[in-house]
Amino acid sequence: MTALACGVDVGGTKILGGVIDDHGTIVEEVRVTSPATDPDAIQDAIASVVLELKSRHEIATVGVGAAGYVDKARRTVMFAPNIAWRDVDLADRLEKKISLPVVIENDGNAAAWGEFAFGAGADVDDMLMVTVGTGIGGGLVLDGELYRGAFGVGGEIGHMRVVPGGIVCGCGKLGCFEKYASGSALVQQVRTAAPGDPRAAALIERAGGVVDAITGPMVTDLARSGDAFCVDALATLGTWLGEGIASLTAVLDPAVVTIGGGVADAEALLLDPTRAGFQAQLTGRGFRPELEIRKASLGNRAGLVGAADLGRH
């Protein structure tokens, strides 16, 4: 039997650690609040999560998933959008604290690997993972291997430009995919449209009358009960998502596209328009085998599980 593996998913608001066996089953899970943006405090928090799990399990390896550019050696965070890591050898620092071999992975890559190894992509060799959250995260599994790019920073599908002269992105460029097809884009869209659309009355009421208090889950909840405004908002999001996936499919030709992130909980309300947008935009449709667009199956544990498994190799 393979030894147990520890995975850590470093998110913006929480740090989630866990121990998995060789079937990807989570043996134990620990969650702590993330100490905001202080790099040292975050490193300490990661280490303490691992040490706590190590005290109760025979852990052989550690994998850590975090948002940012990770070098190809899987040790150094070159840049992180939300934490002040710049060319930090995070693996080295953590190994000194926890005395176990550590690898660092981009969070989108970790989630993709989780779904590929144990989730919605387990039956194919080529899978694109699209995580629809604050931004759009991506991960590519090609010919059965995680593809990181030449420098470790591939899979940033959220920054493919989809509208020249489009919405300003946090990355400084205009028209990035994630400004049209992420959970934040959904929220931004409904907040902008709601005041002028009588159909939005129920949504505004749900938000206590405060348009800026509208959240993604409110939209999904109301859409499930048939609210036309919210159904349309998810359909607009899904259409953009599917059209972007069509462009990515022209380039990558995966067998499965896995949709993760909180918005994916909307199920068919999101995925049906996504499939329709994809089919309407796919080049050469009808002359090529067609991929499947599936909901991710590991939920918000994909990153933890994927990071743990990647740490083994």
Added chain:
Amino acid sequence: MTALACGVDVGGTKILGGVIDDHGTIVEEVRVTSPATDPDAIQDAIASVVLELKSRHEIATVGVGAAGYVDKARRTVMFAPNIAWRDVDLADRLEKKISLPVVIENDGNAAAWGEFAFGAGADVDDMLMVTVGTGIGGGLVLDGELYRGAFGVGGEIGHMRVVPGGIVCGCGKLGCFEKYASGSALVQQVRTAAPGDPRAAALIERAGGVVDAITGPMVTDLARSGDAFCVDALATLGTWLGEGIASLTAVLDPAVVTIGGGVADAEALLLDPTRAGFQAQLTGRGFRPELEIRKASLGNRAGLVGAADLGRH
């Protein structure tokens, strides 16, 4: 010493065959006019080219590059845009005629492999080839392997959508990359703009006064002599090209992008604006290692050489 390998590049107007040694050097080359769009005649022409070369060389394997969707087994052409091949087992048909093992490859993939194995990408593991011709062809070499996609039809970068609601593409969709950044796009652009632009006088004169007779080489020639209208036209093309490469780099993170096709002969007149467009649009620039954009080095023999070498494996 490795045995000799035969490669055939099936183009729209000519069929180019050749024999290469294990350094990628072309030992002999044969060229015949392509019999237009008749599938049987084209198969016969390919076979006769190979048989002629086989009569003079110890050939062990044959690789054939052609425009179209080739299945992952590298035997069947599922669809070709210009020839009436629909799910044709071309490898089987050719093997019966020439009594040698045959593999079929997409022409963009073959060219990419040629540049990767023996040309401008020989020093890296991750390379994106962009062939700027009638359309835009693409080929991906990732982690040292040609990436064909789950179904064999990856790398069709020319059909990534770059303008929603954009120019109608031959594939039936709107706004495909190749409608903005191919050689045909260049010609279309200058023909449209020339009648209303006094700076285009020299170009129109070069075309005998007939705007619809303007060709890409005329634009490149005049640009080389400093003609402002033609310099600007190549710069517009290069900007679109570089911006598209920036989107592809967000996804793929290659170490080198190789620019091939006839328009690449414009050298810095095309490549400098391409690099500028790329840099202006690349997400995360400054926080990531930066790739090189290079001109392809094998010219129009990249497909032949790549197909031959791919046929060996």
Added chain:
Amino acid sequence: MTALACGVDVGGTKILGGVIDDHGTIVEEVRVTSPATDPDAIQDAIASVVLELKSRHEIATVGVGAAGYVDKARRTVMFAPNIAWRDVDLADRLEKKISLPVVIENDGNAAAWGEFAFGAGADVDDMLMVTVGTGIGGGLVLDGELYRGAFGVGGEIGHMRVVPGGIVCGCGKLGCFEKYASGSALVQQVRTAAPGDPRAAALIERAGGVVDAITGPMVTDLARSGDAFCVDALATLGTWLGEGIASLTAVLDPAVVTIGGGVADAEALLLDPTRAGFQAQLTGRGFRPELEIRKASLGNRAGLVGAADLGRH
């Protein structure tokens, strides 16, 4: 009582002449097939229509509406897209044949004036007419007067650019409004989408199985019976139309926008999405009085009636 006025509407396939009284009521109407694109034959046909009507009625003035750029003096056709008129003093030529005073008007202007004087815009001072046909025709009535522009060529709203880098227009530019919101755009859209959309089965069957035989009226008919594919196609058209009207309203602030042309027969199937697209896109909505979007009421006689009435002044 005012004398009777004669109006002629010169269309691509037919020439429609008529006599109206001072209430805009048509006393008699004559229709002949248009002699294609031969300028002299068309002039003769116009003259014979007028002479026939003149033989039976007391006509005092003649107004002729035609597609093209008409000079501000309302006599010379500077350019016509479908007929080889280039700087032709059409009023002079016709006056010599028919011995009545003649004015020439752009067809979009004539239709706008017809609706303003006797139709859907009779109750306001500021009206924008949008004719949704092969292209998009426009006509502006501002402060109660037909506005022709400084040189007589205003109101060409179909050539406002709505998508940079968009679909190539017959005028040579990219992304013109009429490539997204005209009847031709509708037909182009459904022909492109139909082959890949199972919901289009009924429409393709209606067209005898030939996608290129699909027409606008087929789409409207099926949409009326609830066909989802056709309903959606009209909604897409209406959305583009409404969004364009929102831009025009920012500039012009009319009290009424009148929608004419054959596609307007789809009634609410077109006009509801048009209004929704308009409202979603109108700047300052909620802080300004809001215009009405109405269907034109004179049908395909708006041009004839408007030309006749304009000929009186």
Added chain:
Amino acid sequence: MTALACGVDVGGTKILGGVIDDHGTIVEEVRVTSPATDPDAIQDAIASVVLELKSRHEIATVGVGAAGYVDKARRTVMFAPNIAWRDVDLADRLEKKISLPVVIENDGNAAAWGEFAFGAGADVDDMLMVTVGTGIGGGLVLDGELYRGAFGVGGEIGHMRVVPGGIVCGCGKLGCFEKYASGSALVQQVRTAAPGDPRAAALIERAGGVVDAITGPMVTDLARSGDAFCVDALATLGTWLGEGIASLTAVLDPAVVTIGGGVADAEALLLDPTRAGFQAQLTGRGFRPELEIRKASLGNRAGLVGAADLGRH
């Protein structure tokens, strides 16, 4: 001799009042700092400026120009973007304080009328004024009359949509003209591009090393001395400006377009690319008389002069 007229231009940072004779010559001018956004204080400030001028001149009428939607009766501000006026009868309030007849005008309209009556458009009947400042202001003079629209809110050309899915505008919509072609757009563009472009070194140095301290006048100054980065930035702005004017010309067909606002001080550095963008995008170019694009001649006094003159009627 006509009596003297008083004009007031209510800006974001200052209130400029003046007395003009019937040739548009300014007899005396008074300037006070604007009391920010307090509506009552602003009304008092306007009144005190007029009363001071009235104490020294025989003023018969007063015209006030302000940013916002003004009703067609020219008395009520329905909405102002920067001051808390909502359906305020400003004319009535001012008349009570100053005992003179008052009319209120939109500031873009006032500036347009100033240039038409006494400035760059004095020789034509149809003029479009484009004021390139924080946003883009517009004013239409058609057939010799100021055109206000059916409800008084026409001429808002800055909110014509030029990019579907484009940059978010302060008005809540995406892709408005002023997000691409205003002075603010210029500053936004250079601040975004400067950090990644070595050619921007001089501009960053001029701003004391602080990219967010770059201003429009810095760009214009450096462009005048030949700085390539700044020349290109103005050219990009001018191209967007000219392309937007081409769309407006399709609709309005003016004889002259007058460019005002601070960025217009860049003269040919802005206006040459504006003209080139216009010509490249104008529909039917070559078959229609062509308008002139001119720099405004009254500078920042156009609004004051125009408001004063409009107050006479």
